[in-house]
Amino acid sequence: MYKVVVVDDEKSIRERLTRYFPWSDVGFEVVGAAENGREALVLIEQEHPDVVLTDVLMPEMTGLELAKEIKISYPDIKVIILSAYDDFKYAQDAIQYGVKGYMLKPLNKEDFYDVFNKLMGELNEDAELKKVSASNEKWNTQELMLLDLIKGANLQKYTQEWSAQNPYIRVVIFSFERVFKETSTFSIRQKIKELAIDFWKRYRVPVLFYGNSLILLISEQKPVLRKDLKPKILLFADSLQQNLGEIFKEKSHIVVGVGNLAQSIQEISRSYHEAVHASSYKYFSEHETVIFREDLSANEGFANNKIIQDNIVEHVNRIEGKLMESVLIGEITEISNDIHRFFEALERSKGQKISEIRGSCSELVIMLIFRLKEKGLALPSIDNQQVLGKIYEIDSLKELKRWLKQMLETMSYDLTKSDEQNVNRYVLIAKEYVKSNYHEKISLIEMSNILFLHQAYFSAIFKKETGQNFVDYVNEVRIEKATQLLRETDNKVKMISDMVGFHSHSYFIKVFKNEKGVTPVVFRRQQKR
Template sequence: MKALIVDDEKNIRERIQSFSIWRELRFTEVEAAADGVEALERIEIVRPDVIMTDIKMPKMDGIELIKQVTSRYPQIKIIILSAYDDFNYAKAAIQYGVKGYLLKPLIREELRQILSKMVSELENEQKGTDAFLKDNEQMLLDITKGERFDQYKPKLTANYYRVMILNFSEFFERNPSLILRKQVTEQIIQYLEGEDIPFLFSSNDLTLLMADVKPISKYDMEKFLQAFLTVISHTAFYPESPVVTGIGNLVANLDEIPQSYHQAVYSYHYKYFEPAQTVFFYQDIGKEITVREEQKADMEEIANIYADKMVSAMIDRTDCSIKQLVDDFFADLPSHHKQRVTSIREQTYKYVLLIHIKLKNEGYVSSISAEHSLWQQIHDTTSLVKLQHVTLDYLEQFKCSMEMMDQQNYNYIVKKAIEYVNKHYQEKITLDDIASLLFVNKTYFSNMFKQQTGENFVDYINRIRIEMSQELILKSELKMNEISEKVGFQSHSYFNKVFKKVMGQNPLHLRKTKQKLG
C-alpha cells in the first residue's frame, strides 16, 4: 500500500515518513507534499491508499484538499493531523468522510491503531472488489457467448436486458498514461459497484449489462450514460471524454443477451462512418445486413473497374482528377454503411493494390511500398473519411513518382525508339511492338514521342520510310511495288498515298522528273 503525508513543516513530514509503523503494516511507499496544491499533483503520480494531512497550510488548506480528494478519489482513506484541538475542524472532517483525526504532537500508538483499522478496511474492500469482478466478469463472458444461461438464471431475475459497450480506444490514445488508465479503471469499478451493474473491462472495451423489471428505454440509457461519462471525465481531467458508445436493442430473455451484445459491438463501430458522433443506438442504425457472396463479388468488380479508370487517367495524363476518381470509388461501394469496417478496409486495400500492380505491369515501379506499410495505414484508419485520405495520398504520391520517372526516362525512351526505327524501318513496326520493347504503355509512349519530336510515332515511321524510298526511286531500277515493300510498307497503294502526303507528289512523278533531268 501507499501513503502521502501533507504538511507545510518539513521536519514533521520527514519524521512521520521515518516511522517504522509503515513498514510493519506493509506500506511500500510513503511520499510527502508541502501543501494541498502539491498534494493533488503527487496523488496523480503516487496514487496513495492513505493520506495524512495537516489543516493549516499555504496555497490550499487541509479542508479544501479533503474536499478535492473525496470528490475525485473517494476510495482514498484520509487522516487529519492538526495542532488545534478544534471541534469545528473535526466536524468538517467527519462531513467529508475522514477516517481519523490526530493531534500534534503525534503519538505513534494512536497512529498505529488508526492505520491498522484502515489497512483492514482496504484489504476487505479489495477482497470484495476482486470477488465482485471475478464473478461478474465470468458471467458476462459466458452470457455474451451464449453459454451457461441456466447457471446465471438465479442471479439475473430482471424482466428486461440491454447491453452497452463503451470503447475507450481514442480516450487512451489521447491520454496514454498508465496512471490515468489505472485511475479511470478504479473509478469505473467504484461507480459500477455502487450501481450493482455487471461489467467487463477488457482491453479498451467496457461492456455493461443493464437490467430492470421494466423496459429500459433509450432515454434511460442516455441518462445513465451522461452521468457515467461525467464521472469519468472528471476523473481524467478531460472535459469531453472521447469515448464511443454502442447500445444494443432491448431483449426480454437471457438467451437474447448475446444478440444485444453483438448489436452493441456493431453499433459503436459505426463511428467509422459518422466520426462526429459518439453514441450509437442499434435501433437508430437499422438491422445489420450481412454482405453476401454476390455482394462481395460486386465489390471486387467495382474495385477492378475503378482501378482501370485510375490507371488510364494516371498514364494518359487526362484532366480527370485522381481525387474525383477516389471519391467515385467510395461512392459506388454497395451499401458500405451496412458492411463491416474490416470489409471496407480490405476492399480499399485491394483497389489500391490493383492500381499498383497494373501500373507496375505498364513499366512503372514506384518507390512507395504498396504492401505492408499501405495495409498498416489502411488498418489504422478510424473513419471512412480518413480511409479516403490515405487512399488519395498514396495515389498522389504514386503519380509524383511516375512524373519523376517520366523526367528521367523521357529522352532515353524516345532516343531508343528512334534508333530502333532507323535500324528496322524495313520491318513491320507497330505502336504495340515498340511500347512492349521499351516496357512502357503505348498511349503513354505515343504522347511522350509527340511531345518531344512534334510528330506522331506512326508519322515518324512513315517519314523515315519515304526518305529511304526516295533514294531507291532515284538510284535504282526497282519497280514501285518492290520499293514500297523494301522500305516496310505492306500495301503499295498506301505507299503511294503516304508518299504524296509527305513529298507533295507521287513516286512515279519523282522518277520521271529525275529521268527528264538526265
C-alpha cells in the first residue's frame, strides 16, 4: 500500500476523504490528516507519505505554498490539488510546482479512481526504477570523483590529483530526456554507458551516467576549442545512432550542452551548470544537436534588456484581445496569423527563459477560458487541466506554436459549431490523422490528447459515428496499406508489418488473418495467380 496524507481546513471534508473513499481499492492508505500546510509538513516529516492530497485555500499555509515546499524538500512525493474553486490561475501555479493532478470539490468517485489509478501506475514505475538502480548502478571510484567535481563537493580530496592534470577543462552533457520519455530501461542506459566508455577512452575522457544524462570531462594541455571538440561529439552521436538506431531514430533525440572553459578544479562545477543550461536551449533550436554555452551570451543580453522584455509583454497583451475575437467568430485563418504574431517576439528573444515562454502561453489560455466563461460560453470538449499541463510537457518552441494553434482552432469549433458537427469533425480529423500517420505509434490516449478530448468521450463519439472501436479502425487502415504493399512490392512480410506500424510481427499476422481471412503469405500467393 502507498501512503497518503490528506490536508483540508474543513473537518467534515477531511473526515469524508479519509473514512469514506475506497483507498484500498486503488492501493493506498491514509496515514494522517492535517488542517493546513504547516501541520501537513510536520506530518510529512513523521510519516514519509508517497502522496499528499491538499486543498488550495487554507489558513497558515495554502495548498500551493505546501506544494512548492514539497517540491523543494520532498521531490519524490506526489501532490494532488483539491479545490472548490474552478479557477485555473491556481492550476498554472500547481503545474509549475510539479502537481500531478487538479480535482474539483465535491470530489466524486469517478474522478477519484481516475486520478489515483494513474498515480498508482506512476508510483509503481518509480519504485521499479529505484529498485533496478539500487541493484545495478554501482559507482566506481572514478565516477564518485566526477560526481563530486560537478557538484563542487569534497574538492580538497582531488586537488593534488587534478593539479597534475591538463589545465583546460570543459564539461559536456549528452541529455537523453526525450529518449527516456519513451523508453527507460536499465539495459539501454547500460548500453549507452558502455558505448561512451569505449568511444571516449581513446581521448582519455572519463564519463559519468547521472540521472538521464551522460557527462564528460574533456581536459587538454591547451584551450579546448569548439572547432576541435564538436567533430568528436558529432562522431559519438553518429555512433549512438548506428548502434542504437531503434532508440535514436532521429538526431533530435540527442541533445548536447557544452559548458565554457574551466581552468581549475573549482571551476568544473560552473562549467557543468553551463552545460546543463546550454542543453535546455534545444527548446529553441529543434534541429541543433550541439549547443555551446558561449553561443548563448549575445542572445541572453538581448532578452534580458528591460525595454525589449516590456515590449514582449505589451505584444502579448495586445494580441490577446485579437485572438479572443478570432476564436469567438471562428476565423481560422486569422487564428493562424494571430498565433504567428504572438510567437514572433518569443522567437526573436531566444535568451528568454523557457519558463517565461510557457508562462506567457498559459496566461493566454487561462485568460481566454475566463473570458469565455464570463460570456457564458462553454467548451465541452476541452480538458482545461490537460491543456495547461501540455504547455509544460512540450519540449520545443516549434511544437508549442503548432499545438497552441490547433488547440485554439478546437476552441473556436467548440464555440461556433453544434455538438453534432463537432462530433463529425473530430472523427474526420482522427481518420485523416490515422491515414497520414498509420506507420507511427497511435493509441486511443494519444489521439485523445491530439484532439484535446477526454479519452472516454472520444472513444464514445468515434464508436457512435463509425460503428467500430478506434483501435479497430487503426488496424483496418494499416491492413489495407499492407495489402497494397503485398501486391505492389517484393518486400518481406516482416518488413511490411514494420512499415505499416505493427511492431509485433505475430500480432500483424493475427490481425491480417482476421481482416482478410488468410495470412499475408497466402494473400500474396493468391494475388500472383
